[in-house]
Amino acid sequence: xxxxxxxxxxxxxxxxxxxxxxxxxxxxxxxxxxxxxxxxxxxxxxxxxxxxxxxxxxxxxxxxxxxxxxxxxxxxxxxxxxxxxxxxxxxxx
Amino acid sequence: xxxxxxxxxxxxxxxxxxxxxxxxxxxxxxxxxxxxxxxxxxxxxxxxxxxxxxxxxxxxxxxxxxxxxxxxxxxxxxxxxxxxxxxxxxxxxxxxxxxxxxxxxxxxxxxxxxxxxxxxxxxxxxxxxxxxxxxxxxxxxxxxxxxxxxxxxxxxxxxxxxxxxxxxxxxxxxxxxxxxxxxxxxxxxxxxxxxxxxxxxxxxxxxxxxxxxxxxxxxxxxxxxxxxxxxxxxxxxxxxxxxxxxxxxxxxxxxxxxxxxxxxxxxxxxxxxxxxxxxxxxxxxxxx
Amino acid sequence: xxxxxxxxxxxxxxxxxxxxxxxxxxxxxxxxxxxxxxxxxxxxxxxxxxxxxxxxxxxxxxxxxxxxxxxxxxxxxxxxxxxxxxxxxxxxxxxxxxxxxxxxxxxxxxxxxxxxxxxxxxxxxxxxxxxxxxxxxxxxxxxxxxxxxxxxx
Numbered sequence: 001x002x003x004x005x006x007x008x009x010x011x012x013x014x015x016x017x018x019x020x021x022x023x024x025x026x027x028x029x030x031x032x033x034x035x036x037x038x039x040x041x042x043x044x045x046x047x048x049x050x051x052x053x054x055x056x057x058x059x060x061x062x063x064x065x066x067x068x069x070x071x072x073x074x075x076x077x078x079x080x081x082x083x084x085x086x087x088x089x090x091x092x093x
Numbered sequence: 094x095x096x097x098x099x100x101x102x103x104x105x106x107x108x109x110x111x112x113x114x115x116x117x118x119x120x121x122x123x124x125x126x127x128x129x130x131x132x133x134x135x136x137x138x139x140x141x142x143x144x145x146x147x148x149x150x151x152x153x154x155x156x157x158x159x160x161x162x163x164x165x166x167x168x169x170x171x172x173x174x175x176x177x178x179x180x181x182x183x184x185x186x187x188x189x190x191x192x193x194x195x196x197x198x199x200x201x202x203x204x205x206x207x208x209x210x211x212x213x214x215x216x217x218x219x220x221x222x223x224x225x226x227x228x229x230x231x232x233x234x235x236x237x238x239x240x241x242x243x244x245x246x247x248x249x250x251x252x253x254x255x256x257x258x259x260x261x262x263x264x265x266x267x268x269x270x271x272x273x274x275x276x277x278x279x280x281x282x283x284x285x286x287x288x289x290x291x292x293x294x295x296x297x298x299x300x301x302x303x304x305x306x307x308x309x310x311x312x313x314x315x316x317x318x319x320x321x322x323x324x325x326x327x328x329x330x331x332x333x334x335x336x337x338x339x340x341x342x343x344x345x346x347x348x349x350x351x352x353x354x355x356x357x358x359x360x361x362x363x364x365x366x367x368x369x370x371x372x373x374x375x376x377x378x379x380x381x
Numbered sequence: 382x383x384x385x386x387x388x389x390x391x392x393x394x395x396x397x398x399x400x401x402x403x404x405x406x407x408x409x410x411x412x413x414x415x416x417x418x419x420x421x422x423x424x425x426x427x428x429x430x431x432x433x434x435x436x437x438x439x440x441x442x443x444x445x446x447x448x449x450x451x452x453x454x455x456x457x458x459x460x461x462x463x464x465x466x467x468x469x470x471x472x473x474x475x476x477x478x479x480x481x482x483x484x485x486x487x488x489x490x491x492x493x494x495x496x497x498x499x500x501x502x503x504x505x506x507x508x509x510x511x512x513x514x515x516x517x518x519x520x521x522x523x524x525x526x527x528x529x530x531x532x533x534x
Contacts, residue, residue: 019352
């Protein structure tokens with residue numbers, strides 16, 4: 001059984017605006033407004049480019065942020081993915 | 094059915110009631126206000142008995158209208174005027190789509206608006222009432238209406254709700270007793286008395302103002318003040334907006350424009366005179 | 382006293398720069414993100430905060446004001462159970478929270494007795510006693526005032 005794949009249509013669906021180091025987001029399909037804090041915007045950026053599973057996303061995110069990939073990183077990414085799915089910004093299949 | 098039609102800024106109301114006395118009290122409270130243009134009212138607010146017999150037997154008052162909230166508790170007949178004001182609020186809160194609503198009071202000077210968001214008890218109404226008698230023009234007590242196209246603050250000078258200790262305080266500062274509604278005791282909001290805005294506020298109800306400063310008051314604390322960041326401002330303004338969600342992306346854009354361009358601060362104050370002094374200080378710094 | 386220091390130090394206590402402003406450079410941004418990613422103890426905090434305004438709804442306000450405990454001028458000090466600010470490792474005192482306490486958390490803690498995320502009830506109680514002692518001019522005072530449900534008697 002392969003690992004779940006995460007995907008997003010963030011770029012097509014959202015109006016975004018940087019504010020105080022965070023990203024303010026209006027999600028058109030749901031009409032919901034969110035504040036995003038790092039690393040959520042970077043994760044959405046990566047998923048928008050290509051759907052990935054959590055392992056690949058963790059590697060890509062660490063590479064992008066210049067961080068060593070350790071076991072903590074994967075845990076953090078999975079927790080943040082769950083929040084993004086809850087918020088309706090990321091879909092999982 | 095007894096009814097009263099009145100225009101308050103851009104909202105034209107038709108208010109209905111099966112009882113005569115509350116309508117008479119409302120008519121006195123809004124004496125000198127214009128009638129709807131061409132007699133056309135766009136917002137209907139009604140009070141009525143929650144059960145038919147409650148019209149006569151231990152009368153109770155429920156709020157009715159095009160928009161309603163479930164599970165609202167009926168009020169005592171003595172508080173019918175308050176129920177009417179709440180009905181007038183509710184119709185606008187739930188139905189307004191041409192303006193972004195902020196839960197705040199507002200006053201104007203030199204074409205610029207000072208907006209004071211806050212919950213019941215924050216002091217926003219009392220401060221607005223007192224500033225309105227000290228060279229400022231009252232724009233709003235409960236809802237600040239932001240024009241979706243221009244971002245200007247549109248006057249909505251409803252009667253001001255004074256509660257508890259604020260009643261005596263404002264009574265002491267306003268000479269004309271005819272501007273006050275009846276004294277309502279033991280309402281769900283405490284002791285309450287309505288104050289009609291002054292002649293200037295009524296005469297100039299069609300003059301918009303540019304939002305220039307947003308101050309969050311907290312009554313009943315040692316005097317102190319602090320800045321409010323743009324993100325906090327956006328969050329607090331949307332929390333206090335009853336129609337932000339219904340307006341969709343244009344609402345987001347308009348709210349963001351406010352949060353990005355209007356300076357904001359929060360302050361605590363122990364009494365009205367201190368509060369007014371702090372407000373005037375901020376306004377001087379912000380160029381109002 | 383060295384032993385006291387080892388016993389009293391908290392596992393999650395990490396010196397964190399308090400930088401609420403947006404980073405000015407890419408390097409600073411990466412550093413901030415690194416801190417965010419590594420802050421395991423803060424996993425309870427959200428990186429997605431959804432706004433849910435409305436007439437009868439509780440507000441999401443992880444982004445409202447925050448209360449630094451203690452003030453930045455007293456960095457490095459600890460909080461005694463009665464809320465006074467004391468030197469690190471003093472008896473009956475606790476390490477302060479690594480981040481300013483978020484307004485919504487303060488409100489809930491004072492109103493409903495909830496603990497601050499990642500901190501137990503003894504620490505929460507000490508922090509709250511500190512907050513209740515705040516006076517005008519101290520960092521976080523106006524935030525604390527704005528979180529109360531004011532009563533006008």
